[in-house]
Amino acid sequence: MEPLTLDMILVMSMIGLAIFLFIVEWVRVDVVAILMMVALPLLHLVTPKEAFVGLSSNAVVSIIAVIIIGAGLDRTGMINKLVAPVLRIAGESSSRIIIAISLTVAIISSFMQNIGAAALFLPAIQRISKMQKIPLSRLLMPIGFSAILGGTITLVGCSPLILLNDLLAPFNLEPFGLFDVTPIGLALVASGIACFVLLGRFILPQGDDKEVGQADPDQPEPGGDLTEFYELKTPDDFIDYRDPVFVEDLRRRYLLNVVAITEPPDYHVTSPQPDMEVRSGIELVVCGQKKDVLRMVSVEGMHLKDDLETYKESLSAQTAGSVEAVVAPRSPFAGKSLKDINFQDRFRVTPLSVYRQEETYRAKIDDLVIQVGDVVNLHGTWKRLMALQKEGGLLFSLPTDLEEMRPEKALWAGFWLTTALVMIMGFKIQLSVSLMTGALGMILTQVLTIDEAYQSVDWRTIFLLAGLIPLGIATQKTGAAAWIAHTILNIVGDVSPIALLTVIGILSTLFTLVISNVGATVLLVPLVVNMALAAHVDPRMAALVVGLATSNSFMLPTHQVNALYMGPGHYRTVDFIKAGALVSVVFLVVMIAMISLVYGV
């Protein structure tokens, strides 16, 4: 074994620093990656060229292409198209619906980023939940897990697998093919779905079976299903001898959202702005809890009507309604307060409440800074809500969604995806080139514009990948990976191949829970390949275990997909621990079993 050198110590300290920063999150993960990109050449651990080689790597270019292809699929409205036939096949039973939707998501996710597939399906799942009256909490977790598991079906399904071939290159090991992992991936998806179908009632939080979307004034649904509307009339002397009362004041004082109000003499305003004054002798419609309405009626001397009268038409279910909008990953609204977003003015819709991590916020929501995964309950006319939906950044379903079809785009998108796959499989053209061809084809056939393509690329993912690749190179080049591998093997002694792969699987699972899956892959692959070489185990299998097991991120809502579904599903962390622990164990067992079955380790 080589002696420990200064360079090795430096590399190990940089790894330690990276892991430390990943865990404490003083800076974002991608910034940590850029830090590595800059610090390693400064410390002379890699050459300047090696430091930036990640940016032009096969993996990074493939990810860019995959993201663009995903965005193209998104633009076609294909998801809405898929839902109807899938539901027809599934029928009425909720288990069959879960199986059908989970499988569809897994397959889509195998050619898209997991988070992209998860976000894409969320509105459709919300609609299914409403239509089939299945609580969202029963649907979202199995489907979210399937989106993550679906990433293991092909080599472009998730970032760790895309990276894998680049990480194997320095060892001169044979790269994996696009569908080499498919049998293992399919088995993992099947076992994941089976867990929920067979044991769902024990591991999933049991949402009550009452009609979803039905408001109960005393016991508001989490998520604030406060869709009770009351029409009131202000007295003729309402504004006499008093400070003016604004729409915003009613919300602050009585937690009632004014969704429609008459501006004298007879102008009907829906979703009025907060600074609109409430005048004498006019009608207004508020949304909120009955007790608050009664309080307002008695304090302000308003008259409560038995039913909607003036606004019966303009607020009928055909014209207006409320939606639970989930703040999408990379949404332009994230990080802004509701006051700054100003939904009432910009989109003419009224935010009613915000749901975040087991808590419904109704008071002072204007000051709340919106985060990804928050559920904002919005009310407005369908027309306005549709305009908001087109704006992007919020995920929700509308009754008109099913009619929105762009078949010609769907055909082109399907054609280019197939072309890319044929190039990879039929002509054995490199992954990045084939996928980029598919992405370019979608742009040329106007499935999406080039600007939309640029906007869809998530620079965070790109720099996270590209920045960590030099760290992998440095670990290998300085011999640090070999040194750690030998030291560990010396301590452990001789182990059987299966035991070694299992340990690697567990190690990768633990790493991916605390640091990102990309970080775990880059750090672990050089290490486990060296360990496998020393222990005379197939090094490609050891690397594959890392690539797969870094998707084994179910136990905590740290994975992007879990974080996105936590809010709308009203899950608690403990729900993820319960269901995730089972799925994680099953994942490890199935993965090792399949690897030994398929590759005969």
Next chain:
Amino acid sequence: MSIITISRGSYSMGKTVAEEVAKKLNYEVISREVLLDACNRFNVPEIKLESAIHDAPGILERYRHSKQSYIAYIRSALVERVVGGNVVYHGLAGHLLLKGLPNVLKVRITADLERRISIVVERDKISPVEAGKLILEDDKQRRKWTHSLYGEDPRDTSLYDLSICIDKLSIQDAVDFICQAAGAKGVQPTERSKQKVKDMAVACRVKADLVDEFPNIGVTSEYGNVLIYTKDKDTTAGKLSRQLNKIRENISGINHLETHGGIEFPSDAV
């Protein structure tokens, strides 16, 4: 219906001024009563409250948070006293304890050091040097106190609407000025300001009830809609929600109670 707070350096004749102002305007004058109220309501010995409002927190107290609790009690008792308006409060930190209320006239009374020393010499029969030391030490403690709890220097005149030095101006002059200022439009109560005082009373009461177990919370109330802000969401959430039901029953004037976890406290949180 206004509220006047008179902050004073020790032996600066602020008490006399406060009493004269109250007499002239026919207001109630309060000072120690607030401490007694707090003692009775929260079952704390008066001596502890007194030291809480006088001495700066020691190193240990930064961790024990007991001083914060006592101050929350005192604040709650004070705000409840001033809800009705027409009061003159003279005591330490009135202007800080009632921070955020719009119709409070904040007055600072100081006197030149010579004069303060002569008062102490006469009262305590000690030498002028000792008296000077005593006064300066007392001033230092108060500065430390306001600084450690509110990050302010009590000598900063921007904290007050009116700052009067009893030197060339007599006590009677000061009383006249204050009474005149109390009639100014800006300190007259409005519907909103009255509501604000009521809301602050509710918020302070909620904070006082919770501060022992949850020293790091902020509370706001707006028209009886009480918001409890916690810095860290996960550690306190469960324990807190159990307490909230009790609070709902015990404190009147709450229409709605909500916790906002992991969110920056607004500036008006108590």
